[in-house]
Amino acid sequence: MIRLAKAMARKDLTLVLARGNGLAQALLLGLLLIFVFSLSREAGQPVTPQEAATVFWLSSAFCQVLVFNRLFALEETGEARLGLLLLPAPIQAVWLGKAIAGFCLLLLAQVCFLPAAVALLGQDLSGPLTEGALALLLVDLGLCAVGALLGALATGQGARESLLSVLFFPLQVPLLLAGIKLGAQTFGLSLPDGPGSWLRMALAFDGVFLGAGLLLFGFLYSGDA
Amino acid sequence: MPPSPRHIPTGSALAAAGGLALAASQWLVFRHAPVEATMGLTQKIFYIHLPLAWWALASFLVVFAGSILFLLRRNPATDAWCRAACEIGVLLSGLALLTGMLWGRQAWGVWWTWDPRLTTTLVMWFVYAGYLVLRGLDMPAPRKRVACAVLGIAAFCDVPLVFLSARLWRSIHPAVFASKGGGLEPEMKLAVIACTLSMGLLWAGLLALRTGQIAQEERIETLEGLAGQDD
Numbered sequence: 001m002i003r004l005a006k007a008m009a010r011k012d013l014t015l016v017l018a019r020g021n022g023l024a025q026a027l028l029l030g031l032l033l034i035f036v037f038s039l040s041r042e043a044g045q046p047v048t049p050q051e052a053a054t055v056f057w058l059s060s061a062f063c064q065v066l067v068f069n070r071l072f073a074l075e076e077t078g079e080a081r082l083g084l085l086l087l088p089a090p091i092q093a094v095w096l097g098k099a100i101a102g103f104c105l106l107l108l109a110q111v112c113f114l115p116a117a118v119a120l121l122g123q124d125l126s127g128p129l130t131e132g133a134l135a136l137l138l139v140d141l142g143l144c145a146v147g148a149l150l151g152a153l154a155t156g157q158g159a160r161e162s163l164l165s166v167l168f169f170p171l172q173v174p175l176l177l178a179g180i181k182l183g184a185q186t187f188g189l190s191l192p193d194g195p196g197s198w199l200r201m202a203l204a205f206d207g208v209f210l211g212a213g214l215l216l217f218g219f220l221y222s223g224d225a
Numbered sequence: 226m227p228p229s230p231r232h233i234p235t236g237s238a239l240a241a242a243g244g245l246a247l248a249a250s251q252w253l254v255f256r257h258a259p260v261e262a263t264m265g266l267t268q269k270i271f272y273i274h275l276p277l278a279w280w281a282l283a284s285f286l287v288v289f290a291g292s293i294l295f296l297l298r299r300n301p302a303t304d305a306w307c308r309a310a311c312e313i314g315v316l317l318s319g320l321a322l323l324t325g326m327l328w329g330r331q332a333w334g335v336w337w338t339w340d341p342r343l344t345t346t347l348v349m350w351f352v353y354a355g356y357l358v359l360r361g362l363d364m365p366a367p368r369k370r371v372a373c374a375v376l377g378i379a380a381f382c383d384v385p386l387v388f389l390s391a392r393l394w395r396s397i398h399p400a401v402f403a404s405k406g407g408g409l410e411p412e413m414k415l416a417v418i419a420c421t422l423s424m425g426l427l428w429a430g431l432l433a434l435r436t437g438q439i440a441q442e443e444r445i446e447t448l449e450g451l452a453g454q455d456d
Contacts, residue, residue, distance in 0.1 A: 149379065153359070153372045166358055167376065170351035171383050174390035181393075201390055208382050216375045219296055222368075 001096070004089040008097020012071050013104055023105055026066035030059035030113050038120040052121040053183030056113055057139070057176050063109045064102070064143045065164045068151035071098050071105075076155065085222070095217035099148035106140050123187045131195050132186030138202040139179040145209035146171055152220040178202040229302065230444070233437035240430025246423035253416040261413075267331040270324050272417055276424035277321035278346060283428065284314030285349060285381055288356070292377030295370065304370045305443070307377055308360060309435035311353050313428065318350045341391035348387045352380045 016022035037055045041047055075081040084094050117123060125132070150167055154160040169176075178198040185191050191198075254272045261268035287310035295303040325343055326336050337343070356376050362369065409417065 146379075150376070153376070163358065163362070166351075166355045170348050170355060171379065173348050174383070174386040177390045177394060197393055201386070201393065204389075205386055208386065209379070212379050212382055216296075216378060219371050220375050222371070 001090050001093045004087065004093035005096035005100060008084075008094055009100035009104070012074060012097065012101035015074055016070060016101070016105060022070075023067070023109060026063040026070075026105075027109050027112055029066065030063045030109055031116050033059045033062065034113065034116045034120050047121040047123070049123060049127075049184040049187035049189040050180060052117055052123045052187050053180045055121065056110075056117045056183055057179045059113050059117075060106065060110055060140075060143070060179075061169060061172065061176065062165070063113075064106055064147050065161055065168055067102050067105045067109070068098070068147035069154065069160050069164055071101055071148075072151045072155055073160075081155070081221075091218045091221055092214050094221060095148050095152075095213050098151065099144045099213070102144040102147050102151075103140055106143065110136065110140070125186060126188040127186040128195075129186065131199070132182065135179065135182035135186070135195070135199060135202065138199065138206060139175055139182075142175040142202060142205045142209055143172065145206060145213050146175075149209065149213040149217055149220070152217065174201055175205045178205070230437045230440040232433040232440070236430050236432070236434030236437055238430070240427055240434055243423055243425070243427025243430050246426055247420065250416065250419040250423045253412075253419050258413045258416040259410060264332060267328065270328045272420045274321055274324040274328060275417055276421040277317045277324060278342070279421060280424050280428040281314050281318035281321055281346070281349075283425075284310045284317060284432075285353060285384070287432070288314065288353070288377040289381035292374035292381075295374045296378075299370075301366075301370065301443070302440075304374070305436050305439040306432070307373065308439055309432050311356050311360075311377070312435060313431050315350060315353050315357060317428070318346050318353070322346055322350060339391070339394055341388050341394075344391035344394075345384065345388045348391075349380075349384060352383065356380060 034055055037051075038047070075084060085091065087093075118125065146168060150171075151164065153167065154163050178201045181191060181198045182195055182202075185195055250272075254269055258269075258272075260266060288307045291303050291307035291310065294300070295307065322343070325346070329338055329343070330336050356373060359373055359376060360369070364372075
């Protein structure tokens with residue numbers, strides 16, 4: 001299963017990144033969101049760390065929608081999905097492969113979003129960086145667990161991006177709150193109770209949705225068009 | 226087994242009984258229960274707000290349990306119950322949010338505040354409204370049923386996490402039954418129990434009625450399909 005998941009992830013990453021505009025749309029949308037939000041402050045007026053972290057995660061959430069929409073659209077042409085279903089391996093390998101590919105693409109996009117948030121929203125990384133990096137990885141893991149599970153819902157549908165946004169965003173509220181609080185800490189906000197409870201929240205979310213993905217993906221990713 | 230319209234008469238009777246019981250319980254609310262000293266008459270919102278919120282949660286629990294059952298047995302009748310429960314849950318939670326906002330305006334001076342229960346209800350409303358959007362999509366019925374069942378399970382698993390995360394953020398919601406010594410006078414408690422039970426009757430009636438309607442709708446669609454084939 002792991003071997004197939006790795007092959008799936010490699011295939012998806014090659015297909016998305018090898019094409020010129022593979023990640024461009026998601027990147028541009030995220031950067032535009034950060035830029036537009038930066039217009040909300042007067043010249044010289046600071047953006048609070050929490051506001052900056054919120055915009056960063058909002059950009060990441062929209063990026064996640066576009067990334068998983070694209071990843072699941074890859075198998076729509078030529079009914080390639082049926083080929084995957086015929087593979088002699090658990091179907092969960094497809095879910096895991098999509099999640100790994102999505103995780104890599106989201107991290108790649110965030111490499112651009114983070115400096116943009118720092119520069120355009122007037123932030124500096126004055127908080128604990130190790131905890132910030134751990135939070136980023138945990139929140140991204142949760143976003144990808146949800147994306148890889150529910151991304152399959154919209155297969156073959158029109159207006160997939162809006163459908164996925166409507167489904168993803170409310171489900172991810174606990175994870176986004178954790179990301180915002182921990183991100184704000186990385187931007188210099190002091191958390192009175194420390195980051196422990198928010199890190200545990202992100203970890204719990206990851207556990208629930210990784211479990212849900214493993215159990216439920218097989219039902220969604222079937223031969224039905 | 227397809228869903229059956231035979232629930233419509235039972236549902237209508239239960240809903241009518243629930244409506245009457247709810248109307249009768251207003252006597253307890255306005256005559257028996259005392260007027261609360263701080264909030265005055267506005268506190269009476271609570272007697273409708275609490276049952277709405279509890280039965281909305283019960284609806285989402287039905288969606289969760291029904292979704293698991295559907296994935297295990299693939300019975301379209303179970304799916305019809307889930308759809309009906311979700312529609313009623315979204316309606317009741319929407320009304321709970323509105324009454325909560327009216328309460329909040331009077332009690333805290335704001336229409337909206339970051340409170341775990343209010344926030345959880347709002348997030349649940351969004352999630353299950355998304356579920357209804359999925360229901361409305363044009364996709365083959367078997368696939369739609371499975372997709373909705375998966376979302377119904379994922380959505381309910383998310384509820385405790387939403388509540389905990391909102392509580393970590395901050396809370397100002399009043400404790401009702403949880404507070405030691407009881408947060409309510411005995412007369413108030415009686416009124417709220419009567420309202421909750423009456424609302425439960427109305428909820429059960431609406432659930433059965435709507436499930437029956439969905440069954441009828443599916444039969445009509447099947448007949449239309451057959452008529453189309455004959456033409």
